[in-house]
Amino acid sequence: MDIQALKVFQVVAKMGSISGAARELNYAQSNITTKIQQLETHLQATLFYRHNRGITITPKGKLLVTYAEKIFQLIDETNRVMKDDQTPKGPLIIGSMETTAAVRLPVLLSKYSHDYPKVDLMLKTGPTDQHLYEVLHYEVDGAFVSGPISHPDIAQKTVFEEEMVLITDMNHPPLSSIADIQNRTLLVFRSGCSYRAKLENMLHQEGVAPSKIMEFGTLDAIIGCVAAGLGISMLPYSVVAQQIQDGTLRQHQISTSYRKVETLFIYRKDKYLSTPLTKFLELLE
């Protein structure tokens, strides 16, 4: 199979257009058409439906997209393995929940950068769902996510255990039961955040329906708005310990069955463990 044609196919599938792929690759559009035709002939399969307003990928085309992703990942991995001389260097992209990045990682990343200065360490923050997707699609080398995670292609190790607390402003009276949350506004991260999912699950299990949910993009915004009395939220104790000690937030215990949450480091089982990633895993031990 022609690797170049496969690359062209991948771009056409991504752009959803032959002319778009031609612009993207700086090729004449006719060449893209020819490459796709050659690939279709070689594979004896129709990869795109052509119509007057463009193209639509076929089920076989969608299947080829997943194989192309694996093939190019393998090629990329081969290049890196051949170049890997066991000295930690090159890129290392790590995903992390914002809460973990804010409290747990600074010391860890600082030590790693100090020990392995030739590694180009990059941190991406986002929700657990997003990081799971990125790890599975080889977009990041590994990620800190909230457990539990169950996926046949994912390897994981528990790195932290967080104690979750409900937080309110200081004027809020102590919560005698979870039902006291009824009619309060919940301040949460956008959809895909596992802490949010756990909070919503807990409330659902307890039969409590919050009156309103407000979504935020940053941790600071949630903490600030809770402190200002806008609503209530649930976060790891480690994240809000300072504010609780300073007297800007009030913590409320939750039942033991919901209190403990594990933070996991996940990576693809089948991915070659580069020297930078191996050293990172050693540091987590």
Place this chain on the structure above:
DNA sequence: CTTTTGTCCCTTTCCTGGTA
């Protein structure tokens, strides 16, 4: 309502340049 015009996107054909 019908026709015309412009636009979009893909295919086909022909040509050029590089290489074995």
Place this chain on the structure above:
DNA sequence: TACCAGGAAAGGGACAAAAG
């Protein structure tokens, strides 16, 4: 000389908007 990759140009089919 043959083959291949890639570019340019022409053209076809369909749709949307403008014009009559």
